Amino acid sequence: MANITEILGTDSVSSSRPTINSNFELLNDELASVIALINPTVKTATGLNSVVTKALTVSDGTNLLVVGTAGITVSTNSTFSNNVSFGGSIVKAGVAGTFAAPTAANNPSEITKGSYFINDTFNLPQAIDGTEVTLINSAAASNAVVAGTGASLGATSVALDNLNSTITLRCFENKWYIISAYACTIS
Numbered sequence: 001m002a003n004i005t006e007i008l009g010t011d012s013v014s015s016s017r018p019t020i021n022s023n024f025e026l027l028n029d030e031l032a033s034v035i036a037l038i039n040p041t042v043k044t045a046t047g048l049n050s051v052v053t054k055a056l057t058v059s060d061g062t063n064l065l066v067v068g069t070a071g072i073t074v075s076t077n078s079t080f081s082n083n084v085s086f087g088g089s090i091v092k093a094g095v096a097g098t099f100a101a102p103t104a105a106n107n108p109s110e111i112t113k114g115s116y117f118i119n120d121t122f123n124l125p126q127a128i129d130g131t132e133v134t135l136i137n138s139a140a141a142s143n144a145v146v147a148g149t150g151a152s153l154g155a156t157s158v159a160l161d162n163l164n165s166t167i168t169l170r171c172f173e174n175k176w177y178i179i180s181a182y183a184c185t186i187s
Contacts, residue, residue, distance in 0.1 A: 002026040102138045107148060118160070123148035127171040132179070137165040142185075150174060159185045
């Protein structure tokens, strides 16, 4: 931090000029140090070793990332190229339909939710590798799970047999593999 020399009220202007110039030079050097880290022209911060704050928002008009005391919300696709460790629960939010009012989207063009309540044949679309979905049968009848256009199923056939039947599938190379199932007929 700049060590500014104080000018006393009894000092003359002419004798204070070297002190004033020195103070301005110190301020200019300090400002250059700050601008090296935070550039107000291009609105970037670089070379910071540590940032301490209570909240952080990354936005391009929409909040892409919000970090605060309530948690972290990421509202954009994200890729982690290293291991991710979770010390608490993993909650897969996002459900299509409810048990009482199952989804009408039985032929989705993409999987956008972690769970779907269904009461009719469900067509699995092509998907990004690693996409996982759980289907829950809310009908008192059997409902087939089939591969839609461009996708395939890692079994010959799958049916959710009755009320509360569930199946969890994961997609790799547009092929849906069964991860777990309850009260299903799989062949």
